[in-house]
Amino acid sequence: MTVHNLYLFDRNGICLHYSEWNRKKQAGISKEEEFKLMYGMLFSIRSFVSKMSPLDMKEGFLSFQTSKYKLHYYETPTGLKVVMNTDLGVGNIRDVLHQIYSYIYVEYVVKNPLCSLNETIQSELFRSKLDTFVRSLPFFSARAG
Amino acid sequence: MARQGSRGGAESKKMSSELFTLTYGALVTQLCKDYENDEDVNKQLDKMGYNIGVRLIEDFLARSNVGRCHDFRETADVIAKVAFKMYLGITPSITNWSPAGDEFSLILENNPLVDFVELPDNHSSLIYSNLLCGVLRGALEMVQMAVDVKFVQDTLKGDGVTEIRMKFIRRIEDNLPAGEE
Numbered sequence: 316m317t318v319h320n321l322y323l324f325d326r327n328g329i330c331l332h333y334s335e336w337n338r339k340k341q342a343g344i345s346k347e348e349e350f351k352l353m354y355g356m357l358f359s360i361r362s363f364v365s366k367m368s369p370l371d372m373k374e375g376f377l378s379f380q381t382s383k384y385k386l387h388y389y390e391t392p393t394g395l396k397v398v399m400n401t402d403l404g405v406g407n408i409r410d411v412l413h414q415i416y417s418y419i420y421v422e423y424v425v426k427n428p429l430c431s432l433n434e435t436i437q438s439e440l441f442r443s444k445l446d447t448f449v450r451s452l453p454f455f456s457a458r459a460g
Numbered sequence: 461m462a463r464q465g466s467r468g469g470a471e472s473k474k475m476s477s478e479l480f481t482l483t484y485g486a487l488v489t490q491l492c493k494d495y496e497n498d499e500d501v502n503k504q505l506d507k508m509g510y511n512i513g514v515r516l517i518e519d520f521l522a523r524s525n526v527g528r529c530h531d532f533r534e535t536a537d538v539i540a541k542v543a544f545k546m547y548l549g550i551t552p553s554i555t556n557w558s559p560a561g562d563e564f565s566l567i568l569e570n571n572p573l574v575d576f577v578e579l580p581d582n583h584s585s586l587i588y589s590n591l592l593c594g595v596l597r598g599a600l601e602m603v604q605m606a607v608d609v610k611f612v613q614d615t616l617k618g619d620g621v622t623e624i625r626m627k628f629i630r631r632i633e634d635n636l637p638a639g640e641e
Contacts, residue, residue: 391521
């Protein structure tokens with residue numbers, strides 16, 4: 316099992332942070348375009364999922380998977396979106412994504428008054444804490460399966 | 461305020477409520493020195509509160525694990541019973557709902573911000589705790605709710621209780637970012 320990459324979007328669709336660990340193939344477009352593409356897809360799938368739902372739903376869109384990878388999605392009521400791509404062996408990781416939000420984003424970005432909330436996160440501390448956290452996850456493994 | 465950073469107990473921090481109250485007092489005093497009239501001080505307090513609120517909501521969501529509220533009544537409950545409890549150590553009561561259910565009052569039996577305060581005569585229009593209004597407005601704006609918040613009663617002005625009136629204005633819809641097909 317492994318973690319491929321992670322995106323953090325704010326409520327306006329700005330990519331606050333991106334990091335990757337075990338990504339063997341790039342999208343072949345600029346990072347800006349990739350972020351836009353990703354956010355556009357998330358935006359559409361969210362509205363699609365809630366429109367099509369036969370029941371009143373609470374959590375909405377959680378994850379999707381292809382034959383090669385699985386995309387996990389977590390959104391806070393404030394509209395912060397955490398997106399993590401892993402391989403197919405990883406189960407439900409909502410609590411992990413919530414921890415990234417509450418232990419890392421809130422602690423090292425929101426509580427840092429010098430960090431602006433609506434632009435790319437520059438904080439080195441945030442980066443290193445996030446990296447350590449992800450590397451310590453039980454399903455993180457440097458070798459892709 | 462006896463604010464507890466309860467993150468699984470490991471890093472609980474407590475702060476003296478007196479220090480908190482006195483710090484807030486020092487802040488208001490400085491604003492009164494910096495600005496000529498009380499309206500400007502009220503405005504500054506509201507603005508500062510707003511800036512606190514937009515960040516505090518993230519801390520609140522991270523700690524409380526509260527999800528999205530379904531209606532304004534639930535929001536009122538969460539504000540009074542969870543948020544005020546967590547950050548100020550008090551639980552205001554919720555009363556005076558408007559018939560349409562879009563307006564209510566928070567009654568604060570005792571307001572920890574004003575423990576040592578008496579308003580001098582030359583500051584009769586100062587809304588001493590106006591920071592709270594800004595905090596509530598900022599925090600709710602981040603969860604897509606535009607609200608109007610104001611003090612309608614204040615023990616500092618001789619009223620029996622402190623009353624904060626909150627009015628729901630509208631839901632803020634999120635839009636697709638510009639430049640997106």
